[in-house]
Amino acid sequence: MALRIGIDVGGTFTDVTAFDDTRNEIVLIAKYDSNPREPMAVMQRVFTDLAEKFGRDAVALILHGSTAALNTLLEDKGVRVGLITTAGFRDVYEIGRQWRGDDVFNLFAPAPKMLTTRDLIHEVHGRLDFLGKEIAPLSTQDVERAARALVEAGVEAIAVCLLHAYASPAHEKAAADVIRRVAPGLFVSLSSEVNPEWREYERTATTVANAYIGPPVSRYLQQLDDLARDRFANPRTLMMKSDGGAASARMLGRTPVQTVMSGPVAGVIGGRFLGDATGIENIITFDTGGTSSDMAVIPGRPLYKSDVSIGRHPLRTRTVDIDTIGAGGGSIASVQLAGVLKVGPESAGASPGPACYNRGGERPTLTDALVVLGHLSRNALLEGQMAISSAKAETTVETHVARPLGMSLTEAAQGILAVLVSNCVIAMRTITVERGYDPREFTLIPFGGMGPTIATRIAAELGIGRILVPRDPGTFSAWGMLVTDVHQDRSLTRLTRLDATTPPEIDALFRPMEQEVAADLASENIPAGRITTLRTAGMRYRGQSYEVAVDVPDMTSATGLAILAQRFHDAHQRRYGHMADGEAVEIVNFKVTGVGMIPKPALAELPPGPSVLPPPVERRQAWLNRATAVEIPVWRRRQLGPGMHIEGPAVIEEQTSTTVLYPGQNATVDRYGNIAITIPLAG
Numbered sequence: 001m002a003l004r005i006g007i008d009v010g011g012t013f014t015d016v017t018a019f020d021d022t023r024n025e026i027v028l029i030a031k032y033d034s035n036p037r038e039p040m041a042v043m044q045r046v047f048t049d050l051a052e053k054f055g056r057d058a059v060a061l062i063l064h065g066s067t068a069a070l071n072t073l074l075e076d077k078g079v080r081v082g083l084i085t086t087a088g089f090r091d092v093y094e095i096g097r098q099w100r101g102d103d104v105f106n107l108f109a110p111a112p113k114m115l116t117t118r119d120l121i122h123e124v125h126g127r128l129d130f131l132g133k134e135i136a137p138l139s140t141q142d143v144e145r146a147a148r149a150l151v152e153a154g155v156e157a158i159a160v161c162l163l164h165a166y167a168s169p170a171h172e173k174a175a176a177d178v179i180r181r182v183a184p185g186l187f188v189s190l191s192s193e194v195n196p197e198w199r200e201y202e203r204t205a206t207t208v209a210n211a212y213i214g215p216p217v218s219r220y221l222q223q224l225d226d227l228a229r230d231r232f233a234n235p236r237t238l239m240m241k242s243d244g245g246a247a248s249a250r251m252l253g254r255t256p257v258q259t260v261m262s263g264p265v266a267g268v269i270g271g272r273f274l275g276d277a278t279g280i281e282n283i284i285t286f287d288t289g290g291t292s293s294d295m296a297v298i299p300g301r302p303l304y305k306s307d308v309s310i311g312r313h314p315l316r317t318r319t320v321d322i323d324t325i326g327a328g329g330g331s332i333a334s335v336q337l338a339g340v341l342k343v344g345p346e347s348a349g350a351s352p353g354p355a356c357y358n359r360g361g362e363r364p365t366l367t368d369a370l371v372v373l374g375h376l377s378r379n380a381l382l383e384g385q386m387a388i389s390s391a392k393a394e395t396t397v398e399t400h401v402a403r404p405l406g407m408s409l410t411e412a413a414q415g416i417l418a419v420l421v422s423n424c425v426i427a428m429r430t431i432t433v434e435r436g437y438d439p440r441e442f443t444l445i446p447f448g449g450m451g452p453t454i455a456t457r458i459a460a461e462l463g464i465g466r467i468l469v470p471r472d473p474g475t476f477s478a479w480g481m482l483v484t485d486v487h488q489d490r491s492l493t494r495l496t497r498l499d500a501t502t503p504p505e506i507d508a509l510f511r512p513m514e515q516e517v518a519a520d521l522a523s524e525n526i527p528a529g530r531i532t533t534l535r536t537a538g539m540r541y542r543g544q545s546y547e548v549a550v551d552v553p554d555m556t557s558a559t560g561l562a563i564l565a566q567r568f569h570d571a572h573q574r575r576y577g578h579m580a581d582g583e584a585v586e587i588v589n590f591k592v593t594g595v596g597m598i599p600k601p602a603l604a605e606l607p608p609g610p611s612v613l614p615p616p617v618e619r620r621q622a623w624l625n626r627a628t629a630v631e632i633p634v635w636r637r638r639q640l641g642p643g644m645h646i647e648g649p650a651v652i653e654e655q656t657s658t659t660v661l662y663p664g665q666n667a668t669v670d671r672y673g674n675i676a677i678t679i680p681l682a683g
Contacts, residue, residue: 006481012290015475047231063481065240078212082150086163087123122146132168147182157187157211187214210257217256221249242319245487264294270480288450290330329367329450335404356393368393369416374622447476452659467677474656486596488517507555517594526596538589611643
């Protein structure tokens with residue numbers, strides 16, 4: 001066997017999918033309770049079970065998505081950090097930006113969090129200009145003095161962010177050599193490695209954040225790699241990056257901030273792969289687990305962004321454009337002052353979990369509400385493997401929601417579902433309608449344990465007419481890791497007016513970066529024939545403050561610049577609703593993504609069989625509206641074969657999730673075992 005293992009660590013469950021490359025089939029799907037306090041303990045259980053089941057020689061590749069970096073930031077569990085910066089710029093990190101984003105009208109809006117204090121920020125003399133030319137040499141004496149002072153202050157990591165280091169890393173590299181000589185074991189974070197782009201505050205904040213999470217995340221990556229090598233004979237371990245690619249612990253050792261969105265991106269990559277396999281261009285992925293909902297709009301290909309904020313920590317790192325809200329099966333419902341029903345973002349998580357899990361949870365969650373409504377089984381989940389207590393679900397919803405609001409039990413449960421669905425709909429409108437995309441032109445791909453359960457309700461409210469529920473949706477993100485590639489990136493800031501340059505000059509800026517990423521990928525044993533590079537440019541109209549990312553065409557042609565300019569105008573029109581094609585256009589950032597392609601497992605087709613629907617395994621009472629309960633049929637998904645058709649209302653249960661069909665909604669099983677659902681639209 002040659003197993004490829006995808007492991008997705010979520011807030012509630014850790015999902016594992018094992019794919020056998022020799023047989024081209026999935027041989028294992030498993031779920032483990034997550035343990036945020038001791039994440040490596042969970043990995044030990046996973047690796048031990050895999051070794052016992054398949055043997056030490058079976059596992060060839062492990063792809064892992066983790067919330068290690070994200071949780072370190074959110075929970076403020078990083079290390080004590082010092083910052084070394086250019087003389088005269090000590091206050092850049094503290095001053096920040098005037099712009100408050102969504103809090104622009106909030107007089108009491110909290111400022112972004114600082115991950116270090118002013119007494120741990122030291123200045124050094126030396127200066128480069130914006131082209132990277134040296135104005136004044138770096139004072140290595142200043143660097144040594146600052147490093148010794150920071151070591152005495154007890155820092156575990158030092159961030160170095162010198163002026164215009166995006167244009168030349170020379171001074172930062174020299175500073176790093178001094179620091180490593182003074183304190184060999186200290187983690188050093190260089191802005192020229194973390195984020196070599198202009199805008200001093202964002203570059204500084206990201207470099208400091210990288211230093212803050214560096215030691216614990218680097219230890220986690222190394223422990224994971226060591227554990228894999230201990231349990232298996234010759235494994236290769238890769239970590240998912242925020243941009244949807246993967247990289248080894250060695251490649252991420254200095255820039256762990258690239259993994260801050262490691263967990264959610266795999267589902268987006270899997271969704272795009274599924275869309276390509278089934279001929280669907282425009283998709284929206286909707287990943288709902290126990291703690292959160294992650295959604296992404298994919299108009300043909302994933303969208304990316306560079307600026308994110310994690311727990312009031314501003315970061316600039318390339319990530320798949322995902323919107324995340326605190327809405328999941330474990331989202332806690334509560335009645336606030338003035339009788340307002342609130343659902344989430346607080347979650348019951350894996351421990352104690354929803355009340356119906358019978359593990360000590362006492363507060364009502366979405367899962368409890370769905371058990372009360374009959375959308376989920378009142379006896380057991382995971383196809384009977386996990387017994388639940390419907391009595392406890394009813395008691396907690398009655399006590400904490402129904403009585404305070406003067407409602408019946410089922411009205412309260414319906415209210416919990418309605419509030420959470422409304423939160424998801426609002427978030428999904430933000431990433432579609434507010435960005436110029438019509439959700440009616442997209443297919444919704446829901447996954448995660450709770451995604452298919454609430455997706456049909458969300459799609460109906462958004463006007464989405466088609467849903468595609470993949471096989472094993474509860475572990476789909478783990479499967480998505482199996483279809484990713486290895487990524488390496490380079491970027492360069494160089495203000496370049498299109499009307500003052502030529503295609504060969506543009507090409508000359510990209511080529512050195514392409515050579516660097518190709519060398520990085522070759523060092524990871526990626527064959528040259530499997531390495532490709534993608535060029536993008538951050539472009540703007542002259543005088544604007546922010547850029548739009550545009551794919552760069554072939555620059556060996558004389559028409560390359562004209563094509564690039566038109567792509568920018570079109571992208572600006574789509575993003576902002578207008579363009580100014582008579583204005584001067586300039587490139588600010590040049591970016592190269594190197595892709596080391598890993599062979600993809602093909603989607604397995606189900607064997608042909610009878611298309612006649614078998615009898616349901618049971619019928620149960622369920623509330624699908626506010627009026628009365630109706631009797632609905634329940635099928636097990638493993639009963640369903642290609643061509644079988646189900647008319648709603650109905651429920652389809654499987655090991656990792658449950659799909660709910662409302663009246664008028666129809667489902668058909670395709671040749672790959674996906675459930676294609678049609679939603680009737682008003683008008």
